[in-house]
Amino acid sequence: MGETQKTPHKKLYLQVYDDICKYIASNNLKPGDHLPTEMEMCQKLGVSRTILREAIKSLEITGVIRSRPGIGIIIQSFSTDRFFSCLIDSMYISGDDHLEDDVEQMRKVIELGFSAQAFDTLSQEDISKIESILNDMKHAAEVQIRSKSKIFGLSFAEADARFHQTIFSKIPNKLVLSIINFFWAYDRKFKIKQPSSRHLRITLDKHEKIYNALMEHDKKMFMEAMEYHYSYDYKEKS
Amino acid sequence: MGETQKTPHKKLYLQVYDDICKYIASNNLKPGDHLPTEMEMCQKLGVSRTILREAIKSLEITGVIRSRPGIGIIIQSFSTDRFFSCLIDSMYISGDDHLEDDVEQMRKVIELGFSAQAFDTLSQEDISKIESILNDMKHAAEVQIRSKSKIFGLSFAEADARFHQTIFSKIPNKLVLSIINFFWAYDRKFKIKQPSSRHLRITLDKHEKIYNALMEHDKKMFMEAMEYHYSYDYKEKS
DNA sequence: AAATATTTGTCCGTATGTATC
């Protein structure tokens, strides 16, 4: 029988977690396929329903599977979203300020590293979309400067994020896009401080330069604009 | 009482998961600190032990906390290891071949992007360590070429990984190192195919060039060697 | 439309293993 072995004290639910992973892989289950029912798996693995559920929920929180009443347990298609969501929770908990710089640096390296490829993949349509986002940014900045106060600068920051996401949206590398998404989600969770008017104007200028380069289909100019975007005088964001 | 609200059908264990995250953050709990006991939290949140445990295990699998019998539930220090471990499990399950290229590309961008910084941080001691690792690689390659067959080239691959890990080991950016660790763990899980003798020799040469540049403290040469290392004629690994 | 079977969601009670004092 499928007795999980009593290896020196590895927690049962972790063994079950591994067993289920192996089951999925070895039976070549694809997204949309069903796992056996909880009861069946309990019997097959010789564990209680409590333990099985702990393993199931651990797989669900990272987005590998999804369980629904009356339906069963379904394999999800691969995505990094849930992982990054958990990662952000964990960073939030850790309260480690230093992480902010680490993330910023990593973001710079990744965006610059994929800039050339991104440039090649952008269509005229994408560029129009970027133009429209840039206008959103301008508008949000104006509003924010006029009502010169603690008003939550979310719409500017969100447009900023969409600007970057759109630039890299056509790259045929799922990881890149999901990591850039992660950076944005990270910002939304941690960057509460209100940028100054001066900072807003500088940021706007940086993004305009990027857009202009795209308009003129000038790759060299685009790369320079991206470099410029990430050249903080000191601790300038986005 | 702390009744978790019945917002439209968010699963209870997920609410509890969030509640615990918030509890840790708002009480400013640090690594090593204890969470209240299961029973206490059950009462405070008004949920059953089953639900609470599902949330606890979900937090444990991602490395946020650790629970031990007779002791309690303890906050862990922040680390990305568990996340990447889960991510690899998920990639393994997904069986998506395309991911392999995505990871490879990402690795290239990150390592090259941090090469300059890595060069500046390496001490003579580190360089000696790299030399010793390079010798391990040579030795492993010889063994592998002589016994020209399916023998698992793990020791070569492991030395290869250590080579890269050591280069970036002194960078003051936790994320970089843990992502490079992730790449290596990924390789170990997925790259089963045996490299050819020719490939081994090329790989060795690439790493020798990197080491020579370090020996001579020649940054430009180092950067070129890193570039060369990542210039596949096609689909050449590491 | 309505009844029924299936499956997960949630709770409870009890016993066991482990660490601390």
Next chain:
DNA sequence: TGATACATACGGACAAATATT
């Protein structure tokens, strides 16, 4: 050696959601 406090693990019961007939 106990006594205590804690997580680990089991099994049963009922509720809620969904699918099927």
